[in-house]
Amino acid sequence: MNHILVVDDEATIRESLEGILREEGYAVTTTPSGEEAVVLLRDAPYDVLLLDILLPDRDGLDVLNDTRSLAAENQPEVVVISGHGSIETAVRATKLGAFDFLEKPLLLERTLIVVKNAVEARRLRNENLEYKRQLALETTVTGDSVSAKAIRQQIKLMAPTNGRVLIYGESGSGKELIARAIHAESPRHDRVFVELNCAAIPEDFIESELFGYRNSAIPGGPPEKRGTFERADGGTLFLDEVGDMSLKTQARVLRALDEQSFVPVGATQPIRVDARVIAATNKDLEEETAKGNFREDLFYRLNVMPFFVPPLRERKEDIRPLAREFLRSFGREYGRPHIEIAEDAVELLKQYPWPGNVRELKNILERVLILNPQIKRIERRHLPMLVHRRRDNHGDDFSTLQQAREAYEREYILKKIDECQGNMSRAAESLGLERSHMYRKMRTLGINVRE
Ligand SMILES: Nc1ncnc2c1ncn2[C@@H]1O[C@H](COP(=O)(O)OP(=O)(O)OP(=O)(O)O)[C@@H](O)[C@H]1O
Ligand SMILES: [Mg+2]
Known part of the structure; x- marks a missing residue:
């Protein structure tokens, strides 16, 4: 429901505005004081502020000014109410950012239209902010x-240059994000960012995928199609998973990069294209080149500026800020702001090796939020088994057989509990143990039953 704050020292105006606005379905709060209005605005967001400009305690323009210091998403649209003859002040107010003004005596029709427009303007403004x-x-x-x-x-x-960038990094480490960031900070930022998943180019349609076609090269198909390279003109072309291109595709891409022009299928004239190329791969392209899976000439064309993204397990200090950032954005998405994460939960996250890198962290946190619709704070126990299980398990470097066996037993028991969704009786059964025996075992292995 849209909330409107009415500030006017005349009781009759407050009452009549409150009446007609309520009738229209708005929530309404009124006050005769500019001072109190400022307090109310700090307390809760209002969509529209109907503000008398001549107030006994404060200058209406000052109050208007005060709304500017509120957080952007909490700023109301301000509609100024001017007494007879003070129209110039009202005009000044609109110059100071008021949405519109109403002149006394208020006309019902116009008042409702102005309020409705202000509500809509405020909605659009917030959407835009978002x-x-x-x-x-x-x-x-x-x-x-x-x-x-x-x-x-x-x-x-790298952003200001036109140089080709080749981003290396494990899956989910942030390669695409980095490519987009380079584009966003480059002089091409207001042009297109076109993504081409090289692993998914259909072998039979390479030409038309990349370079488009004219004059309905495909019988019965649409008369023309713009290829990926063509669409990227003036902007950035992101070649994702470039290490997974077939040799045939590599040959075509190489030629297009070299000539910076191509002829769409069925066209007669070549098209020149100016696109900045950023490529990404999770493979070791040098090794692929040595093995003959990747063309050496193409490798050198793409690898002008190599960019290495380390896996998340090698930069664990990022886990806390990333977790907070993801909780903030998911919180907003799911209408659950101010979700926190406990310090020892962060510590547990830091012990996990994150084979899926940042994407895995992001997915796990989203899952935790969805599975725990009530919580405001993520504790250790809310984190999935997967994360708990990897704790204290430093690969395979055990010093004794005993240690190795215990680590294996711990892992195995946790896996079974996980499979049984935490149902201990079923877990014990599938382990072939008595329930009480299983609990004893868990205690010796240091498995926290509650977790
Ligand atoms: N440093 C970071 N800060 C914020 N978000 C990040 C960061 N790194 C990665 N992400 C987020 O993690 C997710 C995975 O990142 P991205 O898609 O860029 O990875 P990728 O390396 O391209 O993965 P893949 O190899 O699987 O394609 C995205 O949602 C991205 O926004
Ligand atoms: Mg990617």
Whole structure:
């Protein structure tokens, strides 16, 4: 429900506005005082502020000004009410950012229209803020580690150039995010960012995928199609999973990069394209080149500026800020702001090796939020078994057989409990143990039953 704050020292005006606005389905709060209005605005967000400009205790324009110091998403649209003859002040108010003004005596029809427009304007403004925030988020590399700082630094250095960048990193480590960040900070930022998943180009349609076609090259198909390279003109072309291209595709891509032009299927004239190329791979391309899976000439074309993204397990200081950032954004998405994470839960997250890197962390936190719809704070026990299980298990370097056996037993028991969704009787049964025996075993192995 949209909430409207009415500030006017005349009781009759407050009452009549309150009446007609309630009737229209708005929630209404009224006050005769500018001072109190400011307090109310700090307390809770209002969509629209109907503000008399001549108040006994404060200048209406000052109150208007005060609304500017509220957080952007809490700023109401301000509609100024001016007494007869003070129309110039009202005009000044609109110059100061008021949405519109109403002149006394208030006309019912016009008042309702202005309020409705103000509510709509405020909705659009907030929607816009939200989009901008999402866009900004998608290209922000979060993290406190030395590596994260180096990544941000390197993005800054590479962004202004037109040089080709080849980003290396494990799956989910943030390669695409980095490519988008380079684009967002580059002079091409207001042009397109076109993504091509090289692993998924259909072998039979390479040409038309990449370069498009004209004059319905495909019988009965649409008359023309713009290829990926063509669409990227003026912007950035992101070649994702470039290490998974077939040799046939590699040959075509190489030629297009070399000539910076191509002829769409069925066309007669070549098209020149100016696109900045950023590629990404989770393979060791040098090794692939040595094995003959990747063309050497293409490798050197793409590898002008190599960019290495370390896996998350090598930059564990990033886990806390990343977790907080993801909780903030999921919290907003699910209408659950202010979700926190306990310090010992963060510590547990730091002990997990994160084979799926940042994406895995993000997915796990989203899952925790969905599975625990009530919580405001994520504790250790809310984290999935997977994360608990890897604790204290430092690979295979055990010093005694006893240690190795215990680690294995712990892992095995936890896996069974996980499979039985925490049902201890069923877990004991599938382990072939008495329930009480299983509990004893768990205690000796240091498995916390509650977790
Ligand atoms: N440093 C970071 N700060 C904030 N979000 C990040 C960071 N790194 C990765 N992410 C997020 O993690 C997810 C995975 O990142 P991204 O898609 O860029 O990985 P990738 O390396 O391209 O993975 P893949 O190899 O599987 O394609 C995305 O949602 C991304 O926004
Ligand atoms: Mg990717």
